[in-house]
Amino acid sequence: MIKFHENFVTDANGKRKAVVIDIEEYQTILEELEELEAIRAYDAAKLSNDEEIPFEDAIAEIKKAH
Template sequence: MSGLKERYLTDEHGTKVAVILSLEEYERLLEAWEELEAIQAYDAAKALEDEVVALEAAIAEIEQSRQSAP
């Protein structure tokens, strides 16, 4: 991530204990994280190799099951 300014809070021993980010940097990191999660969810769903059903067919099947339920 270019342009990321590394700033840290340290304890009395000089050990890094926290990171300081600008709001812009924080929001950019959140967006990247959300995108990565979406990609991982897509990859996991694709790995299941479940049968693909068209939206219209899925809706029709759900409606049919609702009508036949007591």
């Protein structure tokens, strides 16, 4: 589990409106999300009946999509 130290921006009533985190923690979150996306793509591919392709080709296709 990612541990980070967030700070909240609140309105005049004290209601949380936004979150501020350290840039390094933000980068870590982005990296984790990217890894999760790859895992989900792998899981979807395993469940499909599509033809298998080499790993390098799959990575190239994923990169083209982003």
